[in-house]
Amino acid sequence: MSQVAAPPIVELKDVDKRFGDGPLILDKMSFAAERGDFITLIGPSGCGKSTILRLISGLIPVSEGRIVVDGTDPSGAVERLAFVFQEPTLLPWLNVSRNVEVPLRLHGGVDAAKRSEIVRQSLALVRLADRADYYPRQLSGGQKMRVSIARALSVSPRILLLDEPFGALDEMTRNHLNEELLAIRQQLAWTAFFVTHSVSEAVFMSNRILVMSANPGRLHDELRVDLPYPRTEETRESEPYQKLVGEVSRILRSVEELKS
Amino acid sequence: MRAPGARLRRIAGLLLPLATGVGMILAWYAINFGMSSEQRFLLPAPDEVTRAFVQEGPALWGAALNTGGGALLGFGAAVALSFALALILSVSPLIRASFYPYLMILQMTPIIVMAPILLLWVGPGLRSVTIITFLICFFPMVVNTTQGLISTDRNLVDFFRMCKAAKWQEIFLLRVPAALPYFFTGLRIGGTLAPIGAIVGDFYAGNSAGGQGGLGFLAIIYSSRFQMGALFATAAVSCALGFIFVAGVIALSWLALHKWHDSFSHTEN
Numbered sequence: 001m002s003q004v005a006a007p008p009i010v011e012l013k014d015v016d017k018r019f020g021d022g023p024l025i026l027d028k029m030s031f032a033a034e035r036g037d038f039i040t041l042i043g044p045s046g047c048g049k050s051t052i053l054r055l056i057s058g059l060i061p062v063s064e065g066r067i068v069v070d071g072t073d074p075s076g077a078v079e080r081l082a083f084v085f086q087e088p089t090l091l092p093w094l095n096v097s098r099n100v101e102v103p104l105r106l107h108g109g110v111d112a113a114k115r116s117e118i119v120r121q122s123l124a125l126v127r128l129a130d131r132a133d134y135y136p137r138q139l140s141g142g143q144k145m146r147v148s149i150a151r152a153l154s155v156s157p158r159i160l161l162l163d164e165p166f167g168a169l170d171e172m173t174r175n176h177l178n179e180e181l182l183a184i185r186q187q188l189a190w191t192a193f194f195v196t197h198s199v200s201e202a203v204f205m206s207n208r209i210l211v212m213s214a215n216p217g218r219l220h221d222e223l224r225v226d227l228p229y230p231r232t233e234e235t236r237e238s239e240p241y242q243k244l245v246g247e248v249s250r251i252l253r254s255v256e257e258l259k260s
Numbered sequence: 261m262r263a264p265g266a267r268l269r270r271i272a273g274l275l276l277p278l279a280t281g282v283g284m285i286l287a288w289y290a291i292n293f294g295m296s297s298e299q300r301f302l303l304p305a306p307d308e309v310t311r312a313f314v315q316e317g318p319a320l321w322g323a324a325l326n327t328g329g330g331a332l333l334g335f336g337a338a339v340a341l342s343f344a345l346a347l348i349l350s351v352s353p354l355i356r357a358s359f360y361p362y363l364m365i366l367q368m369t370p371i372i373v374m375a376p377i378l379l380l381w382v383g384p385g386l387r388s389v390t391i392i393t394f395l396i397c398f399f400p401m402v403v404n405t406t407q408g409l410i411s412t413d414r415n416l417v418d419f420f421r422m423c424k425a426a427k428w429q430e431i432f433l434l435r436v437p438a439a440l441p442y443f444f445t446g447l448r449i450g451g452t453l454a455p456i457g458a459i460v461g462d463f464y465a466g467n468s469a470g471g472q473g474g475l476g477f478l479a480i481i482y483s484s485r486f487q488m489g490a491l492f493a494t495a496a497v498s499c500a501l502g503f504i505f506v507a508g509v510i511a512l513s514w515l516a517l518h519k520w521h522d523s524f525s526h527t528e529n
Contacts, residue, residue: 057422083422091437
């Protein structure tokens with residue numbers, strides 16, 4: 001899959017992060033993502049997983065080190081990035097299609113006809129075409145999250161940053177959305193950074209799992225998940241999958257013990 | 261599939277308040293009849309009030325228009341200026357800290373004390389009434405709108421910043437609409453206070469020239485002539501004016517919020 005000479009789409013080089021005079025949150029983080037990677041960051045709370053996403057998005061600056069996103073620094077790559085938050089973070093006073101349109105309107109430069117076409121396509125991808133006129137409060141939690149994903153996809157990002165997007169959903173809905181997100185990824189080949197607390201979700205989604213330790217946040221271990229895409233319910237029942245879930249859980253436990 | 265009791269309950273829901281009203285009017289008559297003939301003028305019977313209402317109709321109508329006009333002007337000015345000030349105050353805690361104490365002083369000084377000052381400054385009539393109305397409803401609206409503007413969901417602000425939204429976009433496409441529920445809470449308080457402010461203003465600083473006085477001024481005239489029926493009619497008109505303001509504000513907030521805000525949601529969730 002990966003070409004030999006292709007430069008990484010995202011690279012962190014010896015990144016330190018602290019807020020003000022506070023303690024070190026991230027300590028010499030270094031890793032590189034290849035185009036098309038689905039990288040999950042997992043680790044105990046406070047290990048700085050979400051901070052990494054915010055650094056890549058350019059929302060906050062690094063304290064030391066350097067981040068390269070698609071050949072430039074994060075603030076220059078904003079239009080190639082999209083962020084999906086832990087909460088759906090929809091604007092409650094706008095209906096679904098107007099919500100999906102927000103990033104396009106803020107970026108500017110896309111005319112109304114093109115915008116509504118993009119909105120239509122994005123909503124079709126998350127199978128919510130028939131909810132375009134609904135207001136967020138009329139939707140279920142899972143539907144709101146799908147609108148949030150459609151909104152992220154509307155800018156045709158090359159890199160998708162997902163900060164525990166399905167954490168608040170019940171397991172059935174979460175599994176369902178996991179499969180949907182992977183199916184969309186088959187069509188639109190973005191690179192994903194995914195933060196989760198769920199080991200099974202991490203293994204199901206990613207081709208690489210970065211396990212982090214806390215205080216300060218460090219890269220503890222990396223695993224490759226060589227299960228073929230597309231992944232389905234059968235993947236969840238397969239032995240290699242189960243073995244990987246066991247292995248990641250073991251590593252996480254050892255990280256937790258390290259902490260205490 | 262409604263339970264048979266539900267229909268009955270709805271009828272009762274209409275009839276019982278009506279019965280309460282009738283009961284109160286009857287009690288009113290009863291007290292009126294129980295009073296000695298020298299005292300009876302203190303509590304005019306409902307039919308007497310109605311007669312006064314008809315007799316004084318033109319005067320009451322003109323006064324209501326004058327007071328309503330003053331209330332509307334003062335309230336409108338308070339809405340516009342409180343919104344503008346709230347936008348400034350929402351910028352930083354430092355700005356808030358430097359303005360709030362003086363706003364508090366304005367709020368804590370009773371209108372009754374300020375009225376004579378205003379009377380000397382701008383003279384009696386509409387101008388005084390408008391300013392007094394403004395003073396009475398300005399503060400709660402500034403406080404509510406400011407609170408709304410600084411309570412925007414942190415994640416939504418991050419989302420806007422991540423989309424490289426300009427500062428004006430963040431304010432007018434995010435913070436202002438997010439503050440609307442707070443704004444309308446302030447508007448409801450202001451809308452309740454505005455007619456009261458205008459009547460109080462008119463009482464102390466109304467114009468005595470023919471046809472320019474409001475309800476407060478009319479109340480002074482009627483009480484000096486011991487026209488109790490007309491006084492009661494004035495009270496009823498003042499009350500109606502208050503209802504109109506509150507209904508207007510509720511209608512506005514319904515228009516702005518009912519589609520998306522939970523305060524207007526039914527029992528669906």
